[in-house]
Amino acid sequence: MKGVFITVEGPEGAGKTTILNRVVMQLKDKGIDVLPTREPGGIAIAEQIRSVILNKENKAMDARTEALLYAAARRQHLMEKVIPAMERGAVVLCDRFIDSSLAYQGHARGLGMDEVASINAFATDGMMPSLTLLFDVRPEVGLQRIHQHDGREVNRLDLEGLSFHEKVREGYLLLAKQEAKRIIVIDAEQDEESVFQQAIKKIEKVLP
Numbered sequence: 001m002k003g004v005f006i007t008v009e010g011p012e013g014a015g016k017t018t019i020l021n022r023v024v025m026q027l028k029d030k031g032i033d034v035l036p037t038r039e040p041g042g043i044a045i046a047e048q049i050r051s052v053i054l055n056k057e058n059k060a061m062d063a064r065t066e067a068l069l070y071a072a073a074r075r076q077h078l079m080e081k082v083i084p085a086m087e088r089g090a091v092v093l094c095d096r097f098i099d100s101s102l103a104y105q106g107h108a109r110g111l112g113m114d115e116v117a118s119i120n121a122f123a124t125d126g127m128m129p130s131l132t133l134l135f136d137v138r139p140e141v142g143l144q145r146i147h148q149h150d151g152r153e154v155n156r157l158d159l160e161g162l163s164f165h166e167k168v169r170e171g172y173l174l175l176a177k178q179e180a181k182r183i184i185v186i187d188a189e190q191d192e193e194s195v196f197q198q199a200i201k202k203i204e205k206v207l208p
């Protein structure tokens, strides 16, 4: 495929959306065909799955059901949106992808990263981003940010305890060690401008 697939990852409130919006504006200003999207979601079917997964009323959701729903949303999003954009040569910037499933369901929920990777291999057919930016933030900092952020609805995953969010961060850092070439860790506790400058520099390096 002609396009470039880039993902951004991180615990809650890491600043992914904020930085992604600025990156998109900068790339569009340069005339680059850029497609911002997100997981779970990005297209109608996956947005419907998102609302089931993140609904605070769905307290009974089993951990494997949760992992399978994320993988199902991922499959549909890839087929309907990401792959067609890649085929036309776009730069696809996706807010979360498979590393979220590995860190949240695999590590923090305790399903096992290998098990979660294997259901995702079926969903993605092995498709992986060429670059992943991991916005690293301590959970207490990220959670405080989202609670202060007007209009950001608190979802079922946000309501997990601090130890769950600490495991999420630990999972991400483990992944970054295992895949040091693909996953670049950015200290997201820095001011927004510094985070943006580091992110755009890394992204511009992988553009054709």
Ligand SMILES: Nc1ncnc2c1ncn2[C@@H]1O[C@H](COP(=O)(O)OP(=O)(O)OP(=O)(O)O)[C@@H](O)[C@H]1O
Binding pocket: 010, 011, 012, 013, 014, 015, 016, 017, 018, 019, 145, 146, 148, 149, 150, 188, 189, 190, 191, 192, 193, 195
């Ligand atoms: N570097 C930063 N320093 C301080 N505040 C920040 C920084 N980056 C983003 N914020 C603020 O933190 C809040 C959360 O940011 P944002 O929505 O971009 O995070 P996110 O990673 O997309 O969160 P989530 O995935 O949990 O929805 C926003 O109010 C945003 O303005």
Ligand SMILES: Cc1cn([C@H]2C[C@H](O)[C@@H](COP(=O)(O)O)O2)c(=O)[nH]c1=O
Binding pocket: 012, 038, 039, 040, 070, 096, 097, 098, 100, 101, 102, 104, 105, 157, 158
């Ligand atoms: C893709 C994906 C996401 N999650 C979690 C991470 C967040 O808690 C929510 C998504 O909300 P956001 O505000 O859009 O970041 O879902 C997950 O647990 N597993 C996944 O694969």
